[in-house]
Structure formats: structure tokens, C-alpha cells
Amino acid sequence: MDTRHPRVMPEKAATGGLAARKLIGTAALFCCIALLHIQASAQAILEGERFNPVTASQGMVVTSHTLATQVALDVLKDGGNAMDAAVTAGFALAVTQPRSGNIGGGGFMLFSPGNGEPVEAIDYREKAPRRATETMFQDEQGNVVQNRSRFTHKAAGVPGTVAGFALALERHGTLSLKQALAPAIRLASEGFIVPERFTEGLEQARDRLTRWPATLDTFYKEDGSAWQPGERFKQPDLARTLKRIADHGIKDFYQGETAKLIVDEMQRNDGLITLEDLASYQPAIRQPIHGTYRGYEVYSMSPPSSGGTHIVQILNILEGYPMAELGHNSAASIHRMAETMKLAYADRATYLGDTDFVEVPLNGLTSKEYAASLREKIDLETARPSSDIQAGDPAGFESPETTHFSIVDRWGNAVSNTYTINFSYGSGITVAGAGFLLNNEMDDFSAKPGVPNAYGLIGGEANKIEPEKRMLSSMSPTIVRRDGRNYLVTGSPGGSRIITTTLQVLLNVIDHGMNIQSAVSVPRIHHQWLPDEIRIEQGISADTISLLETMGHDVVQKSSMGAIQSILIEDNGKLTGGADPRRSTSSAMGF
Ligand code: DON
Numbered sequence: 001m002d003t004r005h006p007r008v009m010p011e012k013a014a015t016g017g018l019a020a021r022k023l024i025g026t027a028a029l030f031c032c033i034a035l036l037h038i039q040a041s042a043q044a045i046l047e048g049e050r051f052n053p054v055t056a057s058q059g060m061v062v063t064s065h066t067l068a069t070q071v072a073l074d075v076l077k078d079g080g081n082a083m084d085a086a087v088t089a090g091f092a093l094a095v096t097q098p099r100s101g102n103i104g105g106g107g108f109m110l111f112s113p114g115n116g117e118p119v120e121a122i123d124y125r126e127k128a129p130r131r132a133t134e135t136m137f138q139d140e141q142g143n144v145v146q147n148r149s150r151f152t153h154k155a156a157g158v159p160g161t162v163a164g165f166a167l168a169l170e171r172h173g174t175l176s177l178k179q180a181l182a183p184a185i186r187l188a189s190e191g192f193i194v195p196e197r198f199t200e201g202l203e204q205a206r207d208r209l210t211r212w213p214a215t216l217d218t219f220y221k222e223d224g225s226a227w228q229p230g231e232r233f234k235q236p237d238l239a240r241t242l243k244r245i246a247d248h249g250i251k252d253f254y255q256g257e258t259a260k261l262i263v264d265e266m267q268r269n270d271g272l273i274t275l276e277d278l279a280s281y282q283p284a285i286r287q288p289i290h291g292t293y294r295g296y297e298v299y300s301m302s303p304p305s306s307g308g309t310h311i312v313q314i315l316n317i318l319e320g321y322p323m324a325e326l327g328h329n330s331a332a333s334i335h336r337m338a339e340t341m342k343l344a345y346a347d348r349a350t351y352l353g354d355t356d357f358v359e360v361p362l363n364g365l366t367s368k369e370y371a372a373s374l375r376e377k378i379d380l381e382t383a384r385p386s387s388d389i390q391a392g393d394p395a396g397f398e399s400p401e402t403t404h405f406s407i408v409d410r411w412g413n414a415v416s417n418t419y420t421i422n423f424s425y426g427s428g429i430t431v432a433g434a435g436f437l438l439n440n441e442m443d444d445f446s447a448k449p450g451v452p453n454a455y456g457l458i459g460g461e462a463n464k465i466e467p468e469k470r471m472l473s474s475m476s477p478t479i480v481r482r483d484g485r486n487y488l489v490t491g492s493p494g495g496s497r498i499i500t501t502t503l504q505v506l507l508n509v510i511d512h513g514m515n516i517q518s519a520v521s522v523p524r525i526h527h528q529w530l531p532d533e534i535r536i537e538q539g540i541s542a543d544t545i546s547l548l549e550t551m552g553h554d555v556v557q558k559s560s561m562g563a564i565q566s567i568l569i570e571d572n573g574k575l576t577g578g579a580d581p582r583r584s585t586s587s588a589m590g591f
Helices: 010-023 026-047 065-077 082-096 146-150 161-172 177-190 195-206 212-218 236-248 250-254 257-268 276-280 308-316 331-351 368-375 495-510 516-521 542-550
Strands: 054-056 059-065 107-114 118-125 284-286 288-294 296-300 398-406 414-425 478-482 485-490 532-536 555-557 566-569 576-580 587-590
Touching: 054 250, 054 587, 059 065, 059 082, 059 276, 065 082, 065 177, 065 398, 065 587, 082 107, 082 161, 082 177, 082 236, 082 398, 082 414, 107 296, 118 331, 146 276, 146 542, 161 177, 195 555, 236 250, 236 331, 250 276, 250 308, 250 398, 250 542, 257 276, 288 308, 296 308, 296 495, 308 331, 308 368, 308 414, 308 478, 308 495, 331 368, 331 495, 331 542, 331 555, 398 566, 414 485, 414 542, 478 532, 485 495, 516 566, 542 555, 576 587
Parallel strands: 532 555
Antiparallel strands: 054 576, 059 398, 059 587, 107 118, 107 414, 118 284, 288 296, 296 478, 398 414, 478 485, 485 566, 566 576
16 A cells, blocks of 8 residues: 555565575575565565554444454344444443443444535533532532542433434434344343453452442452453343333433432432433534545544544644654654644643533634644744643543444445543442443543543633533544545544544554554554653654653653554455554454
8 A cells, every 4th residue: 555665576586596596505595595584574664564454345343342343243244334333332342341331421423424425423422410510529628529520429420322322323323222232132141251351450440349339249250259251241230221221212221210220329329310310311413523634534523522623633733744754653753743732732621611511612723724823833843841831730540441433334334433431440330230330421521620630631611510511522533534435434542642542543544654453553652731741652762762852852651542443445445444452352353
């Protein structure tokens, strides 16, 4: 795919080697073998790709769990479309990956029809309960009580996933809700074989999960140990909940037996969600954020997510730099990216919130003119301290989890979906008798102006808590079109790093000509204004780091960022899938 580099002809090299063997002695033979080696490795370098995507022609599914990928692929093979497969995968992940797959949380979905009709965004983000108040996570002295917004029943927003999936299916699918739920019900009732990552997750979160009796009963064995790799894990309560939804529709979740179980759970534990909150929950159809980058059409999530706005804003600024020429992950590229990211995250803190409640200057933030004015502020040699932009005092990072999947069908329709319960296992609280975990998404509101949330993100007035408001998100399901056709389908978990993770896959494909698996796999960087540091993954060279430090950057290497699941549709219609190796259960499958 990379046409900028001439290829070495391997046949010629091989012929030369055989001729030489006949004519010359042993020493010459060694020389020749060495030459072959050099030519072979030159070829690898010139071809430039160390990672190979999965390829297919009729349909592709990329999710963070093999079992979800498999059931969604089966739907596509049976003639279902991308939305049928997406909703099936979403419900399956709620069973197989309880740390992030969910029915107790919410998220965002982009649907882009294969025939070039407009892209639609479905917002099924959680909402603050009606009894929520602006200062509910502060004590009498006005100090933020972090535990309250993260690990109590008050941390839960009104869940949107079930209503969102039902709406998405109704608008764009061909399956009934019952059909889309069937594989999930089977996986919950018959159980599935636990992969290593499942056990690891439960062990890591043991302390905060096992203090809730229903969570202990649901996710741990009778003796309190976690289910081990290779063992079959069943979820009878969750199977019954999913079956009720299949039989009675979303009414069960928002007004029926499941709603009652959620409200009972709240009442026993000082939580805020009422039957009224549940009954009035509605997902929303939104206009996606739209921008362009070097001629490609970029669609991503609009508020209440900040993702699309800042991806487009950052791309607009970077468009003024020769990113391809500067090179992937060179100090010059990283410097420009970091300086741009700082400006975008500072804007996020001030302007972004739920547009049903506050005005957000979306046109301004995503305009090329505004980008040009910001670009002028960037010094190409020196890092600008974040404190010059605005001050803050962010907290450390909580172990996070969200999940994204991308799907394309034989008609070229594309679904990009990111959903979450916020942290790994959300609030850690399981609805007793219903078998699913509740989100702790209320922590994504600004508990108090200037006080960072779990991802170090700062907010103010625009993202303050208000009844029935949606908390600001970074989730960025994204679809890129080229010549009016779907080209790239992508998105990631990662809290505040979602925006920059998604951005870098776009840059890797568009600027650096990488195939989709390389674009997903190569090391990433991140800057979010506060803390004032470039966070990098393993794999950025020591001399690059040193150059960045000379420019005034603080560079810190931390654990990997995001788990971006992506599909690229080539000109000839070939589908290539790149699952993120940062999750051992990620998988891309096509047919
Ligand atoms: O909506 C948000 O931006 C966060 N609640 C997402 C959390 C997340 O991505 C955690 N995953 N890694």
C-alpha cells in the first residue's frame, strides 16, 4: 500500500545467489548469504510494515473480546447488517467482559450507511438522576469527596445502554431485540470459558468489588476466589435479566422488574435513581461532529462527548504541518502534537458540556480559522508550559476500562461504538438479583470547578452537575469517509486518552501511510494540558525523548493507552481489520 518506496526484487536476489554458489568457493558463498540477508532485511524495511491486518471481503468485526467478535460475525454471515451485528456484540460484551461491556452504563454510536447517506450519531450516555445537585460530591467545607463520586450508589448515572441499543436496532437493524439478545443470553446462562485477562481483572479489583455482597456472589466463587482461566463462568441472574428484556422489551429495564431491582438497590444504599428517572430516560439522535483532514471527511461524536470536537480541532491545527515529512513519532512530530493537544484540552475544560444544558461554541472550536489562530501560538522549538495556558492540580489515574467495537457489513454500512461503565467494573456495585454492574459515570461531571476527575480532567460551569444532564465524555467513535464512501472505522477506550488515541490512528493512516494493524499497534503519545507532561508508551526512542526534553517537555513513560479497534476499507472494497494488541482478548474477524 505504501507506494512511496521502490521494492527490492527478491527473485533477482535469489538468482544471483544460486549462480554465485556454482562459480565460487566457500568464502564467496558466505559473502553471498550475507548479501541475501541484507537484501531481505532491506526489503522488510522498505515494505515498512511489521504488523498485518486481518483481511476480508464481505464483512469485518473488531471487538475487544473474541466471543463477542464471533457472535457478531455470525450475524453478518447469516445476512444481518452492521447494526444487527453491533447490537449483538454489545449485548455479548455485557456478558463476556463485565469490566466494561454493560447494560448498566452508556455510550455513543455512529452509523454510517454504505450508500453515502448522512452519518448518524446515537447518544445513549447516562444522565444525572433528578435528585442530583451541583455540590453532591462535596463535603460541608466544599471539599470534593472523591470516593462518593466513584464508589457509592450516588456515583451511578441513569443507564442508557439498553434504550440506546434498542433505538439503534429499530432505526437501522433488521433483527428483533430478542434475536440480538439471544447469543448474550446463551453466554450468560450456559457460561463461557474464562480467559486469563478476566481472572487478572477480578484479582486486581478484588478490594473494591468484594465489599458489595451481590458483586462477590456474581463474579467470585463461593470460597471467594476469582474464576480461573479455563473454567466455565455462568451468570444466571444476568441471563434472567437479559431474558426479561428479550421478552418484554426495554420496558422491563426502565419500568418493569429490572427497573424495580435497580430502584430497590438504590433505596437500600442511599442512591438517587428513582423509577421516574428510569421511566423518563431517552437516548438522543445527534448530529455528529464533522471536519476535514487533508481531503478526508471526519465524523466523530458530538457533545455530550468532547471527543469529536477535539479530534477535529487537533486535526485542523496539525493540517498546517507536514506531518508525513516530519515522520511518525519523531521529536518534531511529537512536539507539534503535544503543543496542539494542550490547547485543545484547555478548551475542553472551559467550553465542553451537555449541549442540552449549555451552549458550546462547536462551530468555532472546529473551524479552520480558529485552528490557524491557535497554530500561531505554537513555538516550533520550545514547549509552552501548561501553567501559561491555565493552572490546575490533577489527580493520578485510576485503572480505567471502556470498550469499543467497529463493524462493516457487505453493503459497506459501518458502525463505530464506544460504551462504558467508566472505571473497570464501574462503581463495583452489582444490582442485587439482576446480575449487572452499575456505572460510576457521575465522576465525569466536574464535582467542583478546577478539581480534576479520575482522568485528571478539569471542568467548570459547562460540566457542573445538574438534574437529568449528561456528564461530559471523551468517547470518540469515529468514521472517516473518502470520496463519499466509508474508509476508516475506529474508536477506543482510555478515558482522557481516547481523543489522542483515536487521533493518532487517523494520523498513522492518513499521514504515515500505515496499514490498519500497524496504525493500531505502534506506540502512542498523549498530552492533556494538565498534568503538564507528554505521556508515552514503551517504544519511543531515548534520543527522541532527549530531544523533547531539550525543548522543555516533561516526558513520562506509563502503561499502554487505549485499545483501539479499527477497520479500513480499501479502494477495491477489501476490508482490513486491526485489533489492538494492548488487550489480549482483542480480535478482528472477517469473511
Ligand atoms: O466517558 C468518558 O470519557 C469516560 N467515562 C470513559 C472511561 C474510559 O474510557 C475508561 N477506559 N479505559
